[in-house]
Amino acid sequence: MIYPQQFEEKIGFSRIRELLNQNCVSEMGRNWVEKLSFSTHFSSIELWLNQTEEMQQILLLGSGIPTQDYFDLRSDLNQIRFPGSYLKQERFFDLKVSLNVIAEMLHFLESNHQTYPQLFQLKRGIEIDPLISRQIDAILNERGEMRDSASEYLFEIRTEIKKAIRQTEKSINESLKQAKKAGWTGENVEASLRNGRMVIPLSAAYKRQLKGLIHDESSTGQTVYVEPEQVVLLNNKIKELESEERREILRILVAFADFLRPSIDGLMVAYRFLSLIDFIVAKARLSILLNASKPDLRDKAEIEWFQAKHPLLYLSHKAQGKSIEALDIQLHEKQRILIISGPNAGGKSVSLKTIGLLQYMLQNGLLVPMKSSSIAGIFKHFFIDIGDEQSIENDLSTYSSHLINMRHFVHYADPTTLFLIDEFGSGTEPILGGAIAEAILEELNRKKAFGVITTHYANLKLLPSNENGMVNGAMLFDTKQMQPLYKLIIGRPGSSFTIEIARKIGFPKELLNSIEEKADRRQLDFEEQLQQLEVDKKELEKKQQQIRFMDDHLAETLEKYQTLYADLQKERKAILSEANSEAKEILKQSNRLIESTIKQIRENEAEKEKTLLLRKNISKKIEQLSEETPTEKPSRHKIIAKQIEKKPIQMIAPEDTCPFQIGQFVHIKGQNTIGSITQLKGDKAKVDFDSMQLFIELDKLEKASKAQEKKWRKSIQKPNNSITQEISDKAVDFNPNIDVRGLRADEALIQINRFIDDALLLGIRKVHILHGKGTGALRKLIQEYLRANRDVNQYHDEHIERGGHGITVVEL
Template sequence: MSAHPYSEDQTGGCAREVQIHKGRAFSGASGGAQEGDGQRRCEVDLAMDEGTLSKLEFGRIRELVASYAFSSLGREKIIALEPSGDADEVEARLKRASEMLELLRTGEPPPLEGIRDIRSSLHRCSLEGSVLQPDELRAVREVLGIIYKVRRHIKAMREKYPSLFLLSEGLSPQPELERTIDEAVDPEGRVKDSASPELRRVRRALAAKREALRDEIERLLASLPDSVVQERIVTIRNGRYVIPIKSGGMGRVQGVVHDQSASGATLFVEPLATLPLQNEVRRLELEEGREEERVLAGLTDMVREVLPELRSSLEVLGELDALYALASYGLNFGAHVPKVNREGITVLISARHPILLERYRRTGREVVPLDLKFGGDVRLLLITGPNAGGKTVVLKALGLLTLMAQAGLPIPASPDTEIAVYNKIFADIGDEQSLEGDISTFAAHVTRWARICSEAGEDTLVLLDELGTSTDPDQGAALAMALLDHLLEKGTKVVATTHLGRLKLYAHSRKDALNASMEFDRERLTPTFRLKVGLPGSSYAYEISEKLGLPEDVVSKAKVYSGGEEVRAEELIEELEELRKRHEDEVKRLEVLRREGERLKADYEGRLRKVKEEAREIKRRALVEAEGILRRANSVVERTVEELRAQAASRRAVRWAREEVKRARRKVEEELKALSSEPSEDWDVEVGDSVVTPFGGRGIVVGLEDSSGRVLVQVGGARIRLPRSQLKRAGSPPPEQPYSIPKVFPSEVSTEVDLRGMTYDEAVDVVDKYIDNAILANLDCLVLIHGKGTGALRRKLREYLKEHPRVRSFRPGNWGEGGDGVTVVEIE
């Protein structure tokens, strides 16, 4: 289900400028912004929390992205993220984001989980004489382990992810410090016995004394009666071993009271008999503490020596964690990294408002995608349409997606989306009326316009919602047109929404402006939330009012009051919209047909190429086989020649035999050569075409291709059938030369042709020749003798005769003519 959560702003209106700074991808990163950016940074900070970023809800996007970070370091960098106005810096940010996205998509994210925020410990370490506690040192050790693993992980893929590798070069592993902390502090944050030989000695002595003390107290406890002992256990109070004695039995035990229970019924007493052992234990404990302090001080000194490297590495880990967060956001919401357009043109393809996308995911609803091209020669886009149709959301989506891209964030849009980079962005969206400040809605708008006029420039994007409203429509339209004139003359890019008809005409009259509208389903009287660029839209106030229950007579009278021209203009807009929809549907239909035609054409061309290649291969194999036959025949001829010589045959006969074999061999070689070269030009042969024959002569096509692939060609005074594949198109028809048709007398032409023992190809050549001779001799009938046999030659010949242009009819022979062993042919 496609829907829209709101069409107008719901958070209160304000117009603020975002003066975008140049600097690192994340605020607070090592190095920070350039010194010369100080003034610019101050201007950004003034508007960052309550200005355009607030109106476009950039803060909500930062919070959403920050929730994907592993550490507070990454979250803080995302929350402090600011857009950049430098195209090179924006491209560098997006490059890093793109590489991190790819890492996540391939399932190879850097091992950032478990990053500890040790900044306070590092600050304490910087103070002379300070000593880090074991748990702090253990946290430093964990960070060092992540530094090493992350650097190694990215270094292994440095060719694929060069930007991330360059960033990871700021990580400084400290293997010696890492090993030393491991030897001295265990994972639970306790100093190990192995931290020093002296500490091991003291702890062994301390363990022995404690054991002796416990044995002595337990012996004493066992000797006391139940009337004195509250509970037979040994516990510790104020660092001393004590036993619980009933308050009434204190006289029976000599010792020092260290504590009592809340009820006063139990006293915790250190027996005097254990005092020497107690003191020895305490002495050893103090000695242990001093040695631990000495070990920790040494480790702190080691940390202090690499403090700059640790701080720099921590900054890089924070940046990588922030990159991981924004890439995780992109992966989770189907976002992509857009391209930076340096021509000042924004091309949104299947873009969706990020806040709506996040909100609708929870309910299973879908956000209608936005397609928009803006910038370049088009400096004003005026969006009209019905209330609650999505005009304001388009305005906010364009502004928010631009801010996200300039901050280096992936955006929910096609990867082919392009974003223009702006130095300033102004947004006048919503109502900032103040009763306390005595500011009307109109006055608030004008105040904001005044600031925009004074500060907007060529590299500025201005977003104006409901332009020209909150005052008299005529005066509001006039002020709006003058405001647009002023901004467009300064080269500012403006996207505005309105309901005023005069502004639609204004946009139509300017070459650098385009009207656009939010599509409205007139049958259902509901918005579709789709932006249509090129035509203004109607507000559909009358139709929506009727749907919401306003009496019909009220709506009818309203149309009368509005005047005929306005109604006709609205009707014209509706007709244009209907024509546009029909045109789009027709274009889509034709596009489908075109693609299908191209697919079929490519399919059939592929099949045709395959068939031709197969035919060429078959013929090539046949010619190769023929060449082999000729070689074998040549051997036979040579043997025959020897026999002829042996029989004293004439030299002339031998020479003639050899020449015949050579001619046949040359013909086969020429055909093989022709096959190995590029295929001849393919064209549709038609009667009258001038062609070049395989033997070099030129002729005219007088008969189309028959079923065997042969074409009838007039060459000089003769007509011959030649394979279509052996013909080439000639540039011009052959010169006409006088020739005489040879006279053929009926008595010289036999009416019977014996084809028995021939192959089909041989028989066809003979039949062609006899038909030509019969025509020249004015004969009208031929008898083809092919025999009965298997009937294969008979069937093929009759199929051929069906296609022959000079054959009127044919029939099997009668009983007295040879029956089915002959075919009688009637010639035209």
């Protein structure tokens, strides 16, 4: 279901139709464009996209398929179904060239059926009798004229006509020569044509000197045009022959129609194929113009687009040599509704229309300008509420028309619906408008519908949570240049930058001060918090990038270190192996020497002199071996290897997991606040944080470092004369609004307790706690804490226009 009727005009699809029409060659292709319609059938959409993608490849590769002479002969073929009818000669030539185009296209698809399988399917069942083309070639020449050889009789007639024309020219020239010689006409006068017959211009005074027929005279009456008597008979003969020629041509055309009549049904199918090819070529040409591609199509409601661009804005910027900011967006079961906020003229409505137009194009079988790795689903219902629907005839105001649209959305929405709403809730009294918008959005969310809305209302920005299927989106704004960046970031709300934009365009300072005084301070604080979030996020991203760089550098260094260690180990093993071999060789030589010495002693029966001589030989050999293996100083590599061997690479060990003790200083993981353990009970510890005591699970605690403990002790031992300065510092930095969204319950309560203490210290009597709506669990816990706190006089939810039950107002 598409709603409303003006859907295509509102999202800009009517302009896409115009572009398709411009890229069609024939009227029959444009008929397909007019019939182009939204589909919810996965198989049909997939087929259309594949056909267009294949044709896009054909055009980009310049494969040489015919892209002109797409003539539509279907009405002419229908006219010759009756005996005696015939094709007009000028349409005869259109039939010839268009059948050649069809034959070329069929041959191309047949030759490339494996490369372009989806287009090849279009030619199934199309058969054109080759005799038709041969018969046409026998009748018509390359210029589309009837050949003299089309029939024997036509050849005879045209031969007689040519002969009669030559005789006529000869006779007229003789008569003209006679007239010139007699002075009846000027010397430079030539024969001319009047009423299709050859005549001689004569002076009016001599018009009766030459026998013949007068066909015309000049405007002054001084010249008459005479057809000589002997030429009259020849011209009459030519006229008779031309009439006979026309009758013979008609006979040939009728005979050809009789020949063609049995093949008309097959030709009708072939021309439908040609019209569809024209339409697909137009879609492919448009996709090339838009740099479009086919995403991964899924048969369910889903959107995961990367680098998506508004096609019409892309063409406009391309013509001006400018770039366009692409859009990344995800809508799925856990994130169905996107709430876009941000400054005016910042691109919210363009983002909304981009999503609507691209999804509609896709379900019309058109390729879309986005990354081919994108995932695109199919929606059965498509609702849109954009622009002014005011109607004087129907007595409808702008807001009434919006409410009628919303009634339709709520009634027909289901999990296969995609709805788009621009400036949701605007057009009426802000408080009620915001309440109505919030109620409608919650109902659409309850029905599991998918959608994108744009708004400035704070209560709508507070609706999303991690569990309810809604998510915020912000249009970025350059706070330094004070101009929109037209870039969508999903995951957080955007600020309207109302006062900042007014300041940039030159509002007087006094007027701006008056605006700030009249505006709700809490709303301004909320806007300032959103702006500060943007600054903090950019700083965090910068630090994350630095950490990633350092991490990569550390990994590279570690890899080099490990490689060096491995190389040194290999060198060490090689040296030890070589030394072992040398030692074995020395032992072998020693054994041989000892055995030889013992043998000689035995042979000489242990003579004293001989024994002494042998001992000297052994000592001398030992000295030689010592000289051959001198002691080397350890090389630098060996020293490093030895050091590495002593101190191998160690992975960073987890922190000491020894049990906590009473009196030990600890802090909650991820927090900096220091407290001391006063009691241990099972897997929990009672921790004293200043004046607040909490039971916290042991796995959520970490031991405080020496530096943290020292800093804490120093803070509690400050001299009394610095207290006044501390209070002054707190007064300067204190913000009466605290944001605890995203914190765990224990973390939130610690921050709120300190926040209330600071407020009491500074004499602040009213503060605001921003905890969001979500499931309501955090709100309930905070209000239970406030109920038990003796310093709290009363508390209540914020006004619906300024956040409703997403913010608690506390009076101390």
